[in-house]
Amino acid sequence: MMAYPTQRMQADVIIVGGGFMGAATAFFLRQQGLSVILLERDLVGQAASGVNFGNVRRQSRFLGQLPLSNRSRDIWVRLPELIGEDVEFVMSGHILVTTHEKDGARLEKYAVDCKPYGLDLTIMTGDQARARFPMVGPDIRTVSYSPLDGHANPRLAAPAFGRAARRAGARIIENTTVTAITKSTEDFIVETTTGQSYQAPLLQVSSGAWGRAMAARFGEDIPFSANGPQMGVTEPVPYRIEPVIGSSSSVPEEGVYLRQVKRGNIVFGGGLRSVANLETRRAPIDPLNTMRQMSHLANLVPEMARLRIIRTWSGVEGYVGDNLPIMGPSGKVAGLFYAFGFCGHGFQLGPGVGATMAELIATGKTDIPLEAFDIKRFGS
Numbered sequence: 001m002m003a004y005p006t007q008r009m010q011a012d013v014i015i016v017g018g019g020f021m022g023a024a025t026a027f028f029l030r031q032q033g034l035s036v037i038l039l040e041r042d043l044v045g046q047a048a049s050g051v052n053f054g055n056v057r058r059q060s061r062f063l064g065q066l067p068l069s070n071r072s073r074d075i076w077v078r079l080p081e082l083i084g085e086d087v088e089f090v091m092s093g094h095i096l097v098t099t100h101e102k103d104g105a106r107l108e109k110y111a112v113d114c115k116p117y118g119l120d121l122t123i124m125t126g127d128q129a130r131a132r133f134p135m136v137g138p139d140i141r142t143v144s145y146s147p148l149d150g151h152a153n154p155r156l157a158a159p160a161f162g163r164a165a166r167r168a169g170a171r172i173i174e175n176t177t178v179t180a181i182t183k184s185t186e187d188f189i190v191e192t193t194t195g196q197s198y199q200a201p202l203l204q205v206s207s208g209a210w211g212r213a214m215a216a217r218f219g220e221d222i223p224f225s226a227n228g229p230q231m232g233v234t235e236p237v238p239y240r241i242e243p244v245i246g247s248s249s250s251v252p253e254e255g256v257y258l259r260q261v262k263r264g265n266i267v268f269g270g271g272l273r274s275v276a277n278l279e280t281r282r283a284p285i286d287p288l289n290t291m292r293q294m295s296h297l298a299n300l301v302p303e304m305a306r307l308r309i310i311r312t313w314s315g316v317e318g319y320v321g322d323n324l325p326i327m328g329p330s331g332k333v334a335g336l337f338y339a340f341g342f343c344g345h346g347f348q349l350g351p352g353v354g355a356t357m358a359e360l361i362a363t364g365k366t367d368i369p370l371e372a373f374d375i376k377r378f379g380s
Contacts, residue, residue, distance in 0.1 A: 011035040011171065013361060014190055014200040016178055016214065017207035018042075019049035020347065021339040023161035023172075024354020025204060025361075027083065030168035032362035037171045037198050038162070039178055039190065045158025047281070048208050049347070051315035052229060053257060053269045054154040055244060056348045057094045058119055059146040060110065062324060064372045065349075066117035071368060072352025073148065079351070083164035087156040092259070093243035094149035095133065097140045097300060103248055104142030111144060121146050135241055137302050144248070151244050151259045154347060161354070181217060183333060202361055204337040209278060209318035211326065211340030215375065218333050222341075222378045223321025227273040228283020228314035229344060232290055234307040236264030245300050246270070256296045258304070266307065268297055273344075276316040283314040319343045324373055327353065328360065331376035337361055338375055 013029055015022045018040030026038045038044075056076055058069045080086050098104045111121040122145040129136055129143035136143070166172045180191040181203070188203040205214045212224040239262055246257035247270070256270035271293045276283035290312055298305040320326060320341040330336035339357050342349060352368075360366045 011037040013202040018044040020158040020350035022206035026165035026170045028358030044162035048315045049158040057149040075351035085160040088153040092150040096144045096248040107144040226276040231269040232312040234266040327373035328370040
């Protein structure tokens with residue numbers, strides 16, 4: 001019997017990568033009226049988007065990122081009505097603490113510098129913080145409090161956006177690996193391992209730590225590394241830690257953070273990262289780093305010292321050389337857009353990235369400043 005070629009599937013936009021950025025962009029593109037095909041190698045939200053800490057914070061970000069972060073925060077607070085699902089977002093507040101004087105001075109300066117961007121932080125001494133948050137340790141000297149930040153469940157967020165995008169009419173195609181992307185005179189042609197090909201005049205690369213390789217196919221290379229966050233969770237204890245607590249230390253090993261969920265477990269992470277393997281799609285957990293984490297976490301909240309760890313995990317995250325993401329149009333190929341490499345701090349940005357990229361793709365412009373994230377900054 002003669003085999004006939006599979007008909008090429010077409011849309012206005014193809015998105016390669018179904019993490020938080022890709023799923024959110026697909027949803028908001030449908031709000032803009034564009035047809036969308038999203039291609040994901042595994043399941044939507046299965047990679048880094050689903051294994052991170054779940055921090056929904058604005059403070060301590062690069063100042064030029066705050067307009068995007070503010071936009072995202074405005075979406076977070078109305079997610080259930082927007083996408084029809086609860087992703088366990090809690091506006092618990094977020095505190096950054098220091099034990100070193102020089103780090104305290106840096107927090108105080110940031111609190112002044114971020115005010116023009118609409119972020120109001122409260123700076124407290126250690127004694128003031130302990131009166132407000134009695135769980136913090138005796139060595140804490142300076143605390144920066146952001147009351148409108150919080151946390152959400154990363155295992156729920158990206159899949160929820162993917163389902164919302166599908167309900168809105170996007171074609172979400174999982175378990176499909178992209179093998180080739182070419183550009184004809186007008187359209188992108190995407191080939192996959194299933195034998196099905198896809199065609200669209202516009203394409204967004206949102207493939208996380210694998211974004212660099214895809215950008216390099218179009219002659220745009222960047223300094224980049226793939227690393228694994230070191231995450232863990234404790235046994236449940238009575239709920240008493242409402243805010244997210246993070247260490248703002250200039251010593252990387254001390255940069256740990258924690259949050260408690262209503263079930264009582266304390267989720268934690270930070271410190272040194274492992275080197276991820278892009279071929280195996282795995283990032284190892286270093287048991288010694290977990291032990292170091294617990295020591296530093298006990299400096300933030302002394303009761304952490306007596307808790308048992310019941311699970312640890314990691315994921316593959318992409319880090320750009322200057323610790324800022326790649327976001328916006330290609331510098332070389334018309335119709336090509338990027339949203340990847342969010343350097344371990346993209347979870348809070350997810351909804352805002354999706355809304356902004358959809359706006360940029362659909363209209364050619366956005367009010368959110370993206371110059372600092374332009375891939376052309378590396379001169380490739």
